[in-house]
Amino acid sequence: METPRHWRLKKQRYALVGEECPHCKAKIFPPRDVCPECGLEAKTVYHFSGKGEVYSYTSLTDAPAGFQASAPYAIALVKLEEGPIVTAQLTDIGNEPVKIGMPVEMVTRKLRDDGDERGMIIYGYKFRPVLS
Amino acid sequence: MALLIPENPVGIIGYGAYIPRYRIPAAEIARVWHDEGGGVPVKEKAVPGPDEDTITMSIEAARNALQRAEIDPLLLRAVWIGSESHPYAVKPSGTVVAEAIGADTAISAADFEFACKAGTEALIAGMGMVGSKMAQYVLAIGMDTAQGKPGDVLEYTAAAGGAAFILGTADESLAVIEAAFSFVSDTPDFWRRQSEKYPEHSQRFTGEPAYFHHISNSVNAFLEESGTKPEDYQHVVFHQPNSKFPQKIAKDLGFSKEQISTGLLAPIIGNTYSGAALLGLSAVLDIAKPGDRILVASFGSGAGSDAFSLRVTERITARAKMAPTTQQYIQRRTEIDYAIYARYRDKYVLK
The missing domain is CATH 3.40.47.10 (Thiolase/Chalcone synthase)
Structure with missing residues (x-):
């Protein structure tokens, strides 16, 4: 069980809360307090819109421990409209094929149980095809 | 008996629906249980995906309600969720939803339970909270991923979905x-x-x-x-x-x-x-x-x-358009068979 880690990461995981660099205005995700663009301190909280597009993706049938229940599933690099690229599971794809450039939006879903059905439920961002 | 009417008039300033995309036709359930003789109580029902529960569905409905209300979530003073399928027996759903939508920590976050009317319970409690001016805004949600025993008559109807409502003063309300x-x-x-x-x-x-x-x-x-x-x-x-x-x-x-x-x-x-x-x-x-x-x-x-x-x-005219409609969620539909349904609803014993 990794309760402290999940607790520390909840804000960024539940709602894509990152940072904005006060110097060069770069949007930063995941938050790291130092701007990867200009190297200066960046601690201003920034709420990402959750909109983006599939930059690239792959499909997993042999899922890592803890994720077998969702297999097969697609993992994508999602380019957020504010700039950063995040890695996330795609969900609610239905019968639509995943395509590079596909517009997607962030939803908060169950990622997995920490341990077994007795452990805490880990929630976090995934992306799905844009609803409207 | 007198009606429940708050001292200060209250209304809905934002609302949001959520219905998961999977559907199982009642005829498919009847096929599995050889129950084709009589009629079925509904045409089909909404089924949550394997990564959905009352918390995740409440988050999406609440985000839709916030889009329509156009308020800062920090102004909410309560996040109340009525459900009979809270993911935890002990650990509130409300705190997770509040955190995910960016509400403040100075809120009341409680889970309501009253079978199918837990959601309206939360809404009426919210009327009291806003109507007494203890709160500017309250978020009340009714959401469920209902359980139906395989083969039971309730399996045909026990579905998933719900809606979120942000209550505020009547003069800001869409209703x-x-x-x-x-x-x-x-x-x-x-x-x-x-x-x-x-x-x-x-x-x-x-x-x-x-x-x-x-x-x-x-x-x-x-x-x-x-x-x-x-x-x-x-x-x-x-x-x-x-x-x-x-x-x-x-x-x-x-x-x-x-x-x-x-x-x-x-x-x-x-x-x-x-x-x-x-x-x-x-x-x-x-x-x-x-x-x-x-x-x-x-x-x-x-x-x-x-x-x-x-x-x-x-106010309804402008705000109704500011988030996905209930019908948009209904039309987003992927049909599944009983085998997939059983997998999504954890009916298979894996250990």
Whole structure:
């Protein structure tokens, strides 16, 4: 069980809360307090819109421990409209094929149980095809 | 008995629906259980994906409600979720939802439970909170991923979905809540014990002594006390455990088919339990016009019914368009068979 880690990461995981660099205005995700663009301190909280597009993706049938229940599933690099690229599971794809450039939006879903059905439920961002 | 009317008028300033995308037709459930003889209670029901639960669905409905309300989530003073399928037996759903939508830590976050009327319970409690000026805004949600025992009659209807409502002062509202009335009694029609996965029901208690008795009492008392008649309302929403009950209660109480048609979703998404009456209301608000009057009557087993009426304001016109509509979620549909349904709903024993 990794309760402290999940607790520390909840804000960024539940709602894509990152940072904005006060110097060069770069949007930063995941938050790291130092701007990867200009190297200066960046601690201003920034709420990402959750909109983006599939930059690239792959499909997993042999899922890592803890994720077998969702297999097969697609993992994508999602380019957020504010700039950063995040890695996330795609969900609610239905019968639509995943395509590079596909517009997607962030939803908060169950990622997995920490341990077994007795452990805490880990929630976090995934992306799905844009609803409207 | 007098109606529940807050000292300061209260209304809905934002609302949001959520229905998962998967559907299992009732005919498919009948096929598996060789139950093709009689009719089925609904056409199909909404099924949550494997990564969805009452918390994740509440988050999306709440985000839709916030988009329509156009308020800073930090101004909410309560996040209340009514459900009979809270993911944890002990650990609130409300705190996770509040964190995810960016609410403050200075809030009340409680989970309500009253079978299918937990959502309207939260809404009426929110009326008191805003109407007493203890809170500027309250978020009340009714959401469920209902459990149905394989092969049981409830498996045909136990569905997933719900809606979120942000309450504020009447002068900011897209629909003013005029008054409410609650009617409850100790009636053993349906229950689930603490550690049980599936509910039990007393077949003969479901209809007359439970659903019909409680709704007719709450609605008749509401109409009498408010001095209104069935024809005063453009839209009426009843709790909808199947297709038949809401249509029968409407007829019994003097409401027309036209009055219930917009909010009657059970035939195509099933019974969303705590979400059912509130999703019906969100479907009505999506198409309502300024000046429309709406009557809602929920029902929860155990048992009770909350009746309340709303008067739609001119703000509805702009705000209805600011988030996905209930019908958009209904139309987003992927049909699944019983085998996939069983996987998504954890029916297979893996260890």
